[in-house]
Amino acid sequence: MAPWFPNLVVQLPDQFLLLFIIILLFLCSSTTCFTISGQAEALVKWKDSLDMNPTTHSLLRSWNLNSTVSTSHHLYNNNPCTWVGITCNGYGSVINITLESSNLKGSIPVSIGNLSKLTELDLGSLPPEMNNLTNLEELLLSNNFLYGYLPENICLGGRLKKIAVSYHYFTCSIPKSMRNCNSVVRVLLGVNEFTGNMSEDFGIYPNLVYMELGNNKFFGKLTRNWGHCQKLTMLNISNNKVSGMLPPELGKATQLQKLDLSSNLLVGKIPKELGQLRLLYILKLNNNTLSGNVPAQIGMLFDLQQLDLADNKLGGPFPKHLEQCANLENLNFRSNRFSGAVPFQIGNFHSLRNVDLSRNMLIGDLPPELGNLFLLETLNLSITIS
Ligand SMILES: *[C@@H]1O[C@H](CO)[C@@H](O)[C@H](O)[C@H]1NC(C)=O
Ligand SMILES: *[C@@H]1O[C@H](CO)[C@@H](O)[C@H](O)[C@H]1NC(C)=O
Ligand SMILES: *[C@@H]1O[C@H](CO)[C@@H](O)[C@H](O)[C@H]1NC(C)=O
Ligand SMILES: *[C@@H]1O[C@H](CO)[C@@H](O)[C@H](O)[C@H]1NC(C)=O
Ligand SMILES: *[C@@H]1O[C@H](CO)[C@@H](O)[C@H](O)[C@H]1NC(C)=O
Ligand SMILES: *[C@@H]1O[C@H](CO)[C@@H](O)[C@H](O)[C@H]1NC(C)=O
Numbered sequence: 001m002a003p004w005f006p007n008l009v010v011q012l013p014d015q016f017l018l019l020f021i022i023i024l025l026f027l028c029s030s031t032t033c034f035t036i037s038g039q040a041e042a043l044v045k046w047k048d049s050l051d052m053n054p055t056t057h058s059l060l061r062s063w064n065l066n067s068t069v070s071t072s073h074h075l076y077n078n079n080p081c082t083w084v085g086i087t088c089n090g091y092g093s094v095i096n097i098t099l100e101s102s103n104l105k106g107s108i109p110v111s112i113g114n115l116s117k118l119t120e121l122d123l124g125s126l127p128p129e130m131n132n133l134t135n136l137e138e139l140l141l142s143n144n145f146l147y148g149y150l151p152e153n154i155c156l157g158g159r160l161k162k163i164a165v166s167y168h169y170f171t172c173s174i175p176k177s178m179r180n181c182n183s184v185v186r187v188l189l190g191v192n193e194f195t196g197n198m199s200e201d202f203g204i205y206p207n208l209v210y211m212e213l214g215n216n217k218f219f220g221k222l223t224r225n226w227g228h229c230q231k232l233t234m235l236n237i238s239n240n241k242v243s244g245m246l247p248p249e250l251g252k253a254t255q256l257q258k259l260d261l262s263s264n265l266l267v268g269k270i271p272k273e274l275g276q277l278r279l280l281y282i283l284k285l286n287n288n289t290l291s292g293n294v295p296a297q298i299g300m301l302f303d304l305q306q307l308d309l310a311d312n313k314l315g316g317p318f319p320k321h322l323e324q325c326a327n328l329e330n331l332n333f334r335s336n337r338f339s340g341a342v343p344f345q346i347g348n349f350h351s352l353r354n355v356d357l358s359r360n361m362l363i364g365d366l367p368p369e370l371g372n373l374f375l376l377e378t379l380n381l382s383i384t385i386s
C-alpha cells in the first residue's frame with residue numbers, strides 16, 4: 001500500500017471562540033499500527049507545529065514526551081492514550097483525537113509523519129461538526145479516503161480564502177455559502193463530481209486569483225459576474241456542462257492568463273471583448289458549439305501561446321489577424337467550418353510549432369510562406385484541401 005498522508009489543514013482565525021472537533025478513526029490491527037512511542041512523538045510533533053496560545057498551551061499540556069508530567073489533577077506519561085483528547089483502542093492505537101478549544105491554529109495532522117505506517121485511515125465522511133466551522137480561512141482536503149459533502153457553511157463567516165479538494169472523492173453540490181464568499185482567493189475543486197448551477201451558486205469574487213473547477217458536473221450559464229474578478233489569473237471550468245453564451249464581461253477580468261472552458265455546451269460567438277485579456281497565454285474553448293468568426297481582437301493577445309478552438313462550428317476565412325500573436329505555438333482549429341485558402345500570412349506566425357487545421361473547408365494551394373515556419377513540428381491538413 002502506498003504511503004499517504006491525510007492532509008486536513010484547518011486554519012482558525014484568532015479571536016473566534018470555536019468548538020473544534022476532529023475525529024480521526026485509525027482502523028488498524030495490532031500488527032500494523034505504529035508503536036506507542038511513535039504515536040506520542042507524532043502527536044508532539046503536531047503540537048509543536050500548532051500556533052500555541054495560553055489556552056491551547058494548557059489544554060495540550062499533557063502532550064509531552066517526558067516520562068511523567070503531573071498537574072494538580074492528573075498524572076500523565078508518554079503513553080498518548082492517557083493524554084487529553086486522545087482515545088485509544090484495545091491495541092493501544094490512537095483511534096480518536098478530539099480537541100475542544102478556542103483559538104487552535106495550525107495543521108491537522110500533516111505533521112504526524114508516522115501515519116504512513118498505518119494501513120488504513122477512515123474518516124468516514126467529514127464530521128458534521130465541520131459545518132460549524134464558519135470562520136475557516138483554509139480548507140485543504142487532499143486525503144484519498146475522504147468522501148461526502150463539503151461543509152455547507154464553510155464561508156458563512158466570510159473568511160475563507162483557500163479551498164482545495166483532492167481528486168475523485170466529492171460528489172455533491174458546491175456549498176451554498178460559496179455564493180457570497182467574497183473573501184475567496186484560491187478555489188481548487190477539479191476532478192470531482194461536484195454539481196451546481198454556475199449562475200446561482202457562484203457570486204462575485206473580487207479577491208479571486210485562481211479558480212479550478214475542471215472535470216465536474218457544473219451546469220448553467222456563465223454570468224457577467226466573472227468580469228468583477230479583477231485579480232483572476234486562472235479560470236478553468238473545462239469538461240463540465242456549462243451552457244449558454246460566453247459573457248462579454250469576461251473581457252474585464254484583465255489579469256487572466258489561462259482560460260479553459262473547453263468541453264462544455266457553450267454556444268454563440270466568441271466575444272470580441274476577450275481581446276482585452278492582454279495577459280492571456282492559454283485560451284481553450286475547444287469542444288463546444290461556438291459559431292461565427294474568430295474576432296479580429298483575438299489578434300491583440302500578444303502573449304498567446306496556445307489557442308485551441310477545435311471541435312466547434314466556427315467559420316469564415318482563416319483568421320489571418322492572428323499573425324500578430326507573435327508567441328503562438330499551438331494552434332488548433334480542428335473540426336470547424338473555416339473556409340477559403342490558407343493565407344500567405346501564416347508564414348508570419350513565426351512561433352508556430354503545432355498546427356491542426358484538419359476537418360475544415362479550407363481549399364486551394366498551400367502558401368509557400370509555410371516554409372518560413374522554422375519551428376513547425378506538426379501540421380495537420382487532413383480532409384482540408386480538396
Ligand atoms: C516515527 O516514530 C519513530 C519512533 O518510533 C521516530 O523515530 C520517527 O522519527 C517518526 N517518524 C516521523 C516521520 O515522525
Ligand atoms: C520536559 O520537557 C520539556 C520540553 O518539552 C523540557 O523543557 C523539560 O526539561 C522536561 N522535563 C523533564 C523533567 O525532563
Ligand atoms: C471520539 O471522542 C468524542 C469525544 O469524546 C466522542 O464523542 C466520539 O464518539 C468518539 N469517537 C469514537 C469513534 O470513539
Ligand atoms: C453546530 O451548530 C448547530 C446549529 O447549526 C448547533 O445546534 C450545534 O450545537 C453546533 N455544534 C457545536 C459542536 O458547536
Ligand atoms: C483544466 O482542468 C482540467 C481538469 O483538472 C485539466 O485536465 C486541464 O489541463 C486544465 N486546463 C489548464 C489550461 O490547465
Ligand atoms: C440556473 O440558475 C438560473 C438562475 O437562477 C436559472 O434561470 C436556470 O434555470 C438554472 N439552470 C438550471 C439548468 O437549473
Ligand SMILES: *[C@@H]1O[C@H](CO)[C@@H](O)[C@H](O)[C@H]1NC(C)=O
Nearest residue numbers: 239240262263264265287311
Ligand atoms: C467533448 O466534450 C464532451 C462532453 O461535453 C466529452 O464527453 C468529450 O469527451 C469531449 N471530447 C473531446 C475530444 O474532448
Ligand SMILES: *[C@@H]1O[C@H](CO)[C@@H](O)[C@H](O)[C@H]1NC(C)=O
Nearest residue numbers: 334335358359380381382383
Ligand atoms: C490529423 O487530423 C485527422 C482529422 O482530425 C486525424 O484523424 C488524424 O489523426 C490527425 N493526424 C495526426 C498525425 O495527428
